[in-house]
Amino acid sequence: MxxxxxxxxxxxxxxxxxxxxxxxxxxxxxxxxxxxxxxxxxxxxxxxxxxxxxxxxxxxxxxxxxxxxxxxxxxxxxxxxxxxxxxxxxxxxxxxxxxxxxxxxxxxxxxxxxxxxxxxxxxxxxxxxxxxxxxxxxxxxxxxxxxxxxxxxxxxxxxxxxxxxxxxxxxxxxxxxxxxxxxxxxxxxxxxxxxxxxxxxxxxxxxxxxxxxxxxxxxxxxxxxxxxxxxxxxxxxxxxxxxxxxxxxxxxxxxxxxxxxxxxxxxxxxxxxxxxxxxxxxxxxxxxxxxxxxxxxxxxxxxxxxxxxxxxxxxxxxxxxxxxxxxxxxxxxxxxxxSNLLRKEDYPLYQRDGILKYATYTSTPEVTESNKIEAGKNVFMLSCSRCHTTQGINSITYVFERMYGSFNKPLDESAMAAYIPNMHNGRTFMPPFPGNQKEAEALAAYIKFLQQSHETLDGAQTSGVVINPLNNMDAAIQQKLAAHTNDTIKTAQK
Amino acid sequence: MNILFVHFLQVNTPVPRDIPIPLPLPEWLLVVLLVFSFLLHIVFVNLMLGGSIVTLWAEIKGLKNKFYDTLAYEVARTITVNKSLAVVLGVAPLLSINALYTIYFYSANALTGIMWILIIPLVAIAFLLTYLHKYTWHSMERFKILHIGIIALSVLLFLFIPLIFLVNINLMLFPEKWSSIHGFISALFLPNVFPRYFHFLFASLAVTGLFLFWYVGRKNYPFETIFPNNYTRYDVKKIAYSLTLGASVAQFLIGPIVLISLPSKGFGWGLLSIILLGASLALIAMWWIWKALSGPKEAINKRFGGIVVLMTITVLFMGSGRHVYRANALNPHRELMAIKTAEFEKLSANARLNVNKDEASQLSDNALSPVEKGAALFKTNCSICHQKDTKLVGPPITEMVSIYKNNISGLEQWIKAPGKKRPDYPQMPTLSQLSDADRENLAKYILSVQ
Missing domain, CATH: 1.20.1630 (Formate dehydrogenase/DMSO reductase fold)
Structure with a gap:
């Protein structure tokens, strides 16, 4: 994050x-x-x-x-x-x-x-x-x-x-x-x-x-x-x-x-x-x-x-x-x-507003129809990549193909989108999915895309980072000024 | 002041949240621990690097003159000890910088990740080479060039590894640069990396000179039985002092370049005075070294203690200056990060509160029938694998109904301890979060499906 x-x-x-x-x-x-x-x-x-x-x-x-x-x-x-x-x-x-x-x-x-x-x-x-x-x-x-x-x-x-x-x-x-x-x-x-x-x-x-x-x-x-x-x-x-x-x-x-x-x-x-x-x-x-x-x-x-x-x-x-x-x-x-490095206590917030909004580094602060795959990739990086790869050891495509028994068939996007938010009930060793429904859908779309394209995913050590505009210096200054104004109002009210 | 730093830190700067746990110690104490433990660590790193360079130089010169060959062996024997201390003493400053600058240090590590983790095998290889070099000294006497090649290789590694550390220590200071970094090489060419690197390199040579002076001067060091008999301790001490003096002079050329190439955001009068004070103490020490070198042979030991004390104080000043710059450079960003972290904690607490309210209102809803409760349980626990009339992961509900039509306890038993019946289906996991009552409701719901 x-x-x-x-x-x-x-x-x-x-x-x-x-x-x-x-x-x-x-x-x-x-x-x-x-x-x-x-x-x-x-x-x-x-x-x-x-x-x-x-x-x-x-x-x-x-x-x-x-x-x-x-x-x-x-x-x-x-x-x-x-x-x-x-x-x-x-x-x-x-x-x-x-x-x-x-x-x-x-x-x-x-x-x-x-x-x-x-x-x-x-x-x-x-x-x-x-x-x-x-x-x-x-x-x-x-x-x-x-x-x-x-x-x-x-x-x-x-x-x-x-x-x-x-x-x-x-x-x-x-x-x-x-x-x-x-x-x-x-x-x-x-x-x-x-x-x-x-x-x-x-x-x-x-x-x-x-x-x-x-x-x-x-x-x-x-x-x-x-x-x-x-x-x-x-x-x-x-x-x-x-x-x-x-x-x-x-x-x-x-x-x-x-x-x-x-x-x-x-x-x-x-x-x-x-x-x-x-x-x-x-x-x-x-x-x-x-x-x-x-x-x-x-x-x-x-x-x-x-x-x-x-x-x-x-x-x-x-x-x-x-x-x-x-x-x-x-x-x-x-x-x-x-194990995805997210605190349990922050889950209600992430699940309500989406995880992307609070990520410091993401190219997509929000899921839209046009950025779905890209957003899914960011969601994957934030919530799955500590344990899963795209095509390598313990890859996300492999675990889904194994579960659905569909090694030669395309993965079912809507089934995955329904499965992901509930997966921790059946697979208790998995952390619950941290994002909102739209993000689950984007993630499912990305996983299907991975299966079809065989694309891989580079880490920050090679591809660098893109800063989320909601979490850059500008946004932080606004937040600081707002906090400052609130304090002044409170003091004035006293 | 506010306007100033806003101006310097560009908009393209990330402001992450900090780890929302208080520091383990008061910040000033952590800073003191960091500065002191780092200096202790870096002195042994200096001796390891400087020692291996001196060894390489002396062994090459030793091809013609046995005295230098002996000198090389004597220095080589100290490297393996100093390198062990360098590593083990590195853990404390690593721990402290991790605690104090978690976000900055780890971000720099991740951005140069491959090279950062390569430190581990590279250092291990360099260390193994120094052992190989030391323990084959006599058995490889007839293959001197090959033997020199071993130490040359480890010198190359020892020269490269500090560069990785410096790139990280430098990159962590500039969050505004993070989004422009693509791996180690691009971070290597940020301004200030190379000047600081050469500053460190010459410091290593200067410290090694003082160490060598002390090492051969010890009372219980059997100099006469080790070195060829036409040489005395004075000959080694002269080399040692010349090394320290030469390296120190070089520092006075590189030091100003380091200062000029430092980005201005961490600069201040305080920093400048600390550095100038440190440098002026070094000047006195250098003058004493010069007097000892140019004076009579018997007087070379005069003021050695004073020189070491002055140089140590210089190092303390430089180490503190380094920290002052880091603090100046990062404090405005840290302040914003702290506000951001606090705001996020509030948001998160609010969201938690609302969820708890929702759950409370759901629990109070006792009006649900067993089948309705079972349906809700089915949705969260089962529907991801089971659908009404088609196979998803497991068999459809209609199939369950046909098997357990008149055997509700059989179905409950299966849910409690599922097995594997069919070769083409994966085994069903145990849902240990369900209670007996849950399973009863669930079974009732399943069998109610038409």
């Missing part, structure tokens, strides 16, 4: 955020939160298993150090940048929601930031002082302690972020009181944390297998030992991850039921929810199998055997993120702002 609309018409705007966020979560959980304690544990084992006259088992220690180097490089490059990237992409795609959240959660994010700074400093200290610490046993033990501190800090950053995620999903509480504490008391906070913690450890372990294959020689005693140690690590965390996953899985419908108008029973949710069961089973079973083999016969393990469980473990984390995102619908901020 108030921002130029950035839009990726093939990839889908949400996909941009999802892509960046998933990479970040995998790196954060797998190569920071889970990996640092795993490496610290390996480093500690090196000291324990060394001969009496050594500080540590140097061969073993060198493998752990190289593994940490990989984690250090990835977390401080791609890891850090995708973290910033979530902000960047959210600001592009959902400026109104992220802007609102920042105004409320400024302190939460500020605190998160100070912990994050500490984490980055600690990770640099931990890795960059590794070689120097091998001078004396005292320095080595201090270094290991550092590793544990870093583990705690990485875990804290995750614990806070989960609370922020939790708050956004907690319906109703935005409107009653904006307290960050609610993020922690949210019904899925604890399940999420109890799932994420052991799963991060598992992902770290599966990633660890690969690095062991790279940094040790085939058939060497060192490889057998590091593999079996890693397998023990994974084996230890798997049951906890299964318990966490079940707990989280069970808590999900409750969280969703609370989301007022969203139904647990929708087909779409059920599909994800059912898929989740199989993924929990498949992922944990394959991870467990390899871990057992790794403990019993570590010399039999080859790198390609680890590929499947690793992909499954990544998918395991990923699918939970997807379902969590789905629970949020039709809101982006529970009970306050719909």
């Amino acid at each position: 108030d921002f130029p609309m950035f839009h990726l018409d093939w990839l889908n705007d949400r996909f941009l955020i999802a892509m960046i966020a998933i990479i970040h979560v995998l790196i954060n959980h797998g190569i920071a939160v889970g990996f640092v304690p795993y490496i610290t544990w390996l480093e500690q084992k090196g000291v324990k298993n060394s001969k009496p006259d050594e500080i540590t088992n140097l061969q073993w220690d060198a493998v752990a150090e190289k593994m940490m180097k990989v984690a250090f490089i990835i977390t401080t490059t791609v890891g850090a940048m995708t973290g910033v990237g979530i902000w960047f992409s959210a600001a592009l795609v959902s400026p109104a929601s992220i802007g609102s959240l920042i105004r409320v959660f400024y302190w939460a994010w500020f605190t998160e930031w100070t912990i994050f700074v500490t984490e980055v400093v600690l990770i640099m200290v931990y890795y960059l002082t590794w070689k120097n610490a091998n001078r004396s046993l005292q320095a080595k033990l201090k270094h290991i302690r550092f590793g544990w501190y870093l583990s705690v800090f990485s875990w804290f950053t995750m614990a806070i972020i989960v609370a922020i995620l939790g708050f956004m999903m907690d319906p109703g509480n935005w409107n009653t009181h904006h307290s960050f504490i609610n993020g922690f008391t949210n019904p899925i906070y604890l399940p999420q944390l109890l799932f994420r913690t052991p799963t991060a450890m598992i992902v770290a372990g599966t990633f660890g297998y690969f690095l062991v294959f790279i940094f040790t020689k085939r058939g060497s005693d060192l490889r057998t030992k590091t593999i079996s140690t890693t397998a023990k690590w994974v084996l230890f965390w798997t049951p906890l991850s299964i318990l966490g996953a079940i707990y989280y899985y069970k808590a999900m419908p409750a969280a969703m039921r609370d989301n007022m108008s969203t139904a647990v029973g929708t087909i779409e949710f059920q599909q994800y929810y059912n898929l989740l069961k199989y993924i929990i089973l498949g992922a944990t079973a394959s991870v467990l199998l390899i871990a057992l083999l790794g403990v019993i016969k570590p010399s039999k393990i080859r790198w390609y055997m680890v590929v499947f469980p690793t992909v499954m473990a990544f998918g395991f984390l990923g699918i939970f993120e997807r379902v969590r995102e789905f629970i949020r619908k039709p809101y982006v901020i529970g009970g306050y702002m719909y």
Whole structure:
């Protein structure tokens, strides 16, 4: 409404955020939160298993150090940048929601930031002082302690972020009181944390297998030992991850039921929810199998055997993120702002006067017979484009064709115009249509036009913006002068 | 005053509504946080960019003289640390500018969207290249030209990325230009982008010089074991100071161009005095550097502390000046936006009130019969997919009647938990918003249709 609309018409705007966020979560959980304690544990084992006259088992220690180097490089490059990237992409795609959240959660994010700074400093200290610490046993033990501190800090950053995620999903509480504490008391906070913690450890372990294959020689005693140690690590965390996953899985419908108008029973949710069961089973079973083999016969393990469980473990984390995102619908901020970035409380006004009138950027402030398609395009941009494209991923033409079963037939304009204002009753994950009847008709005309013409839609980043004459500087000055006159009259009357 | 800004801001300027939620902190506190956290961030950005340029230069010179090669390696090792701090320290000013200038910053981001989001992969690649460069220093000794190519590539990226930020920071100041922008390139050529860019570039070199001076001068820095033995700390310190002095002199040439090319709308005597005061402090520091460079070798460390303090104050002044300009330039527009936002909130509240009244009057209408109530429910919940006698999404009413003619509870049960009967129809969604009473009325209505 108030921002130029950035839009990726093939990839889908949400996909941009999802892509960046998933990479970040995998790196954060797998190569920071889970990996640092795993490496610290390996480093500690090196000291324990060394001969009496050594500080540590140097061969073993060198493998752990190289593994940490990989984690250090990835977390401080791609890891850090995708973290910033979530902000960047959210600001592009959902400026109104992220802007609102920042105004409320400024302190939460500020605190998160100070912990994050500490984490980055600690990770640099931990890795960059590794070689120097091998001078004396005292320095080595201090270094290991550092590793544990870093583990705690990485875990804290995750614990806070989960609370922020939790708050956004907690319906109703935005409107009653904006307290960050609610993020922690949210019904899925604890399940999420109890799932994420052991799963991060598992992902770290599966990633660890690969690095062991790279940094040790085939058939060497060192490889057998590091593999079996890693397998023990994974084996230890798997049951906890299964318990966490079940707990989280069970808590999900409750969280969703609370989301007022969203139904647990929708087909779409059920599909994800059912898929989740199989993924929990498949992922944990394959991870467990390899871990057992790794403990019993570590010399039999080859790198390609680890590929499947690793992909499954990544998918395991990923699918939970997807379902969590789905629970949020039709809101982006529970009970306050719909996923089209329009506030629920402004709906009566938009539905009465039309959405175009209040848009800062539109070439058509009002729908007329002659501008119908153009107006429909503007309505689409304002109320659909955050989740739908014209011809790409989750395209608006595809969803209508699928619903009407009319892939080869022209779409029925009047049926769509009748459907759009009522769609949220049947499809509870969709926000209600925000515009008036004329705008619904224009939108339906545009959708049919899209189906027939195969045209695409450029975002503001390429086509720029057209300013609505009702919302330009001239109009604002008139409004200001009017407000001023009103004030003068009121003062005079007093 | 009013007439002045109306004159400057053209009619072709959008006035959007602001986020209707109060700021998380008093505005002055947010401004202080923004200015300070930004300066902290930018110093490390300066060191990252300046350090990589110095590394590239020294490594090329090092092809002939081992001393420069060693110098390049020593500076290269600092880049990866400084770049991590630059990123992590960037989050706080990002958060603050997002809170303070939500509309302006996000609008500029969207208008240059593709390039803006490309910052993420570009920075990640540049960082990976600096690691590659650092960790292959010894293994690539025989492929020096290729090795230099790695740092050259990351210097190119480091030089380009600040331009994207500058374009955004500049574009956000001028809502009157937004409707003329079509992507990054057109925003790049707004006046003032390039002068500010070069201003930043030379600042990076000046800061890096001071950093290098301190870095090699530290007591626990084993200079003698690292560098070839016919060189001393003085040799590096001289290079460092010359870099700072040269870059500072360049600032005095570019600074006036930056000022002249600034659009006049944010200008004022206050701004001018802040900048001139900052510049004059820098002049004193530059004079001290010159004295140290031209004086005896032993005295080069004299006044280093004073120089750093003066330069820091200069940076504080320039950072504040930057903010004063931004505030001056945007405040009139922000004032209009605030009025607009308040007016909209009133309109929206009124519309809400009227809808509530309508709903209240509907609810009091108890005279409706079950079939009438069912008809109303059908219209809002079912009619989008079901018509009387033709297939739309689901089967027509006439078909429902023929199936459930004498089985009203069967129909209610189906509505409660719909399944999928026919291969050529999509599954019906559950209408969980309906109560048992609603379903009863709905079924009565459906079966009443002839």
